[in-house]
Every structure is written in structure tokens, then in C-alpha cells.
Amino acid sequence: MSEKKLAIIATKGTLDWAYPPLILSSTAAALGYDVEIFFTFYGLQMLKKKLNLKVSPLGNPGMPMPMGMDKWFPVLGTAIPGMQSVMTMMMKQKMKSKGVASLEELRDLCIEAEVRMVACQMTVDLFDMNPSEFIDGIEFGGAATFFEFAGDADITLYI
């Protein structure tokens, strides 16, 4: 049986949106898939040694807020300084209490399962990011590098 392949393009750098690529990659690897994630634009935040991703209620009407805050809290209130930190802290606490893995844990599981991680070289240059801030073992490449793997992938996701 030849290995199935999963290719993912990860473009988001918020706490909530970092979950789908890492959950799917670690699980696919456990199911025997050969997995590659191409991190581009804000998705590169997921490759930083020290993960510091946040979640924001601002401009996100779908985000459930604690204590019915979404019912009476004015939309502008979500822009109050400190709101992002508070919501991030609450989200992390909630995830912990529900037994949801931390991003660090999921990323470690991906690395352990030999998920290939490619950082978009163009975005690294664009944002003047320092490659030494990234975890070890990643590759740097461009669109052609992605297609080399994704070209014969069974599943390709853009997240």
C-alpha cells in the first residue's frame, strides 16, 4: 500500500486558526499519511520557537463570548485595549479545561511524526523575519516547492 499524501497551506496566525492545520496534520500522520505543511504569510507564526498566538473577538461575530457578553457587549467594545489578551487567556484556559491539546503539543507531535514543514521564503523576506526565530528542522521554499509535493497529493487544503 503506497502512502497517501496530505498537503496543507497554512496562512493564518491566530490561536484559533492554528488548530486546524496542526490537528489535521498530526492525525493524518498517525493514520499513515505523508504530510507537508506550507506556511505562508501569517501562518509563519506557527513556526516560531516561542508560540505566542492570540485570538481576537474583534471583527469576529461568530466567536462565543463568556457570560453572554456577545449579547450585550457593543461591537466597539471588542476593540478595547487588553480585550485581546483577556480573550486569549480565557480561550487557553477553556481549552485546557476541556482537554484540548496546546498548539505546542500538537506541533511537537507533528514534528515527531515527521510532518514536513516548509516556510515560505518570500514571506520571510517580506516581513524581515529572522530564520533563527523558527524551530529547527524546517525547510524554506516557494510555490514550486509546494507543488512538488502537492502535485501528487491525495488531499490538499488551504487554511
Place this chain on the structure above:
Amino acid sequence: MANFDQELDATGLNCPLPILRAKKALNGMTAGQVLHIIATDPGSVKDFEAFAKQTGNDLVESNEEGGKFTFLIKKN
């Protein structure tokens, strides 16, 4: 209750951790051995079925009792 060779307590863990921990445990076992898993994530019922099917291992048993889900997976 059937016999098993190794046990994995995945209670309190949410998707996809029970599956990932089970995979890790199975990696350290030999063919024919049976892994007993205890989980509280209701989603794990369907997930372990799908996991067994896709990894070629046998889901020998899947039970629920008092909010706990138990599984027996035989490594092939």
C-alpha cells in the same frame, strides 16, 4: 471482559489526542497484541472506528458505560 496487553487512559483528553496517544502506544506493541483504551470524548467512538479501518488494525470492542468509552484495538 477480554484480555489486553497494554492500557491507555485517555480520559479528559479531547480530539485528536486520544487517537494520537493510541497510535503512539500501538507503535510500541507487537502484532497480535491488544490495546485497551479508556476515553471520555464522545467523538472518539467514531474516530477509533475510522482509525482502525485506516491503519489496518482491528477494533475488537467498543463500549460505553457511565460516560466512559472503552475500546479494544488489536494490532495487526
